[in-house]
Amino acid sequence: MSIERRVRLVEELYRNLDLEIIEFQKHTKLSCVAGCGKCCTTPDIDASPLEFLPWAFHLFLNGEAEIVLNKLNLKQNSICHIYSPLSLLENTSGSCSDYQYRGLICRLFGFGASKDKYGALRLATCKVIKEGQKENFEKSTELINKGLTVPIFTDYYMNLSQIDFKLGNTIVPVNKALKLAIEEVLQYYAYRDFPEGFPNCA
Numbered sequence: 001m002s003i004e005r006r007v008r009l010v011e012e013l014y015r016n017l018d019l020e021i022i023e024f025q026k027h028t029k030l031s032c033v034a035g036c037g038k039c040c041t042t043p044d045i046d047a048s049p050l051e052f053l054p055w056a057f058h059l060f061l062n063g064e065a066e067i068v069l070n071k072l073n074l075k076q077n078s079i080c081h082i083y084s085p086l087s088l089l090e091n092t093s094g095s096c097s098d099y100q101y102r103g104l105i106c107r108l109f110g111f112g113a114s115k116d117k118y119g120a121l122r123l124a125t126c127k128v129i130k131e132g133q134k135e136n137f138e139k140s141t142e143l144i145n146k147g148l149t150v151p152i153f154t155d156y157y158m159n160l161s162q163i164d165f166k167l168g169n170t171i172v173p174v175n176k177a178l179k180l181a182i183e184e185v186l187q188y189y190a191y192r193d194f195p196e197g198f199p200n201c202a
Contacts, residue, residue, distance in 0.1 A: 001164070003188045004195065007057045009163045010050060013156070014107065020151050021111045027148055028140035030125070030133060032110060037094035039109055039126050040083040047105045049180035050160055050167035055082070055101035056181035060189070061198050069182045072175055080174045103177070104160060112151040113144060121150060 025031060059065040072081055082102065085094035096102050110129060113121040121144050123137070130137050144150050161168030167184065170177075194201045 003053070003057060003185055006050070006164055007054045010160070011054050013159055013163070014054075014104070017104075017107055017151055017156060020149065021107070024111055024140075024148070024150055027143055029136045030111065030129060030140055033128055033132065035086070035093050035095065036128055037083060037085060038092045038128055040094070040096065040106075041079050041085070041092050043078045045080060045105065045174040046171050047103050047174045047177040048157075048160065048168050048170055049172075049177045049184060050164050050170075051104035052101070052178050052181040053164075053167070053184065055098055055103075055178070056185045058098075058101055059182065060185045060201050061195065063201060065182050065186055065201075069179060069186070072179045072182070075175060078173060078175065081178055103174070104156060105174075108151055108153055108156060112153050112156070114153045120145075121152070123150065124153065 056065065059068050068081075075081060079091070082096055082098050083094060084097040085091035096106065108124070110125045111123075113123050116122050123140055123144065125137070140148075157168070167180075170180065172180070189201065
């Protein structure tokens with residue numbers, strides 16, 4: 001399957017997820033705190049290369065893929081490369097520098113659920129939301145138990161892996177996932193014509 005086709009399918013999956021999250025938020029009133037980047041600075045975030053394929057393709061089309069790949073190769077800390085802190089001293093305040101192209105893990109966390117060992121759904125969210133929006137968090141748990149539709153991690157990752165089994169099931173530290181996504185795009189076009197209308201890719 002072509003890169004363009006895989007990117008379109010991942011983006012379609014994200015559009016469906018966005019709609020599901022909007023509906024979930026409408027009922028629960030849960031939301032991320034503006035300017036909070038605490039979850040983005042977690043050092044052990046894992047992700048798959050496939051969920052960042054749209055980001056890597058976007059870089060490629062704009063002639064930035066090789067530049068960013070070089071930066072990733074030199075990066076020494078494990079905090080997500082796309083995350084942009086407000087300052088070096090206060091790195092838990094900031095935002096995603098490519099929010100439109102954030103990965104599946106970034107989209108699901110806070111508003112997605114996982115199943116416990118008994119099969120019950122448990123909202124996977126952060127301490128900031130659990131403590132700062134305690135009433136809404138408790139309400140959301142109650143609504144989920146009553147049948148409110150919530151995005152489920154395993155379902156979305158299964159759908160993702162159906163687009164590209166290998167890239168969707170390779171779970172690695174987030175910066176490694178970013179590198180592998182860029183490398184996948186660069187290798188794909190190494191011996192193919194560039195997309196029409198983009199003569200200066202890479």
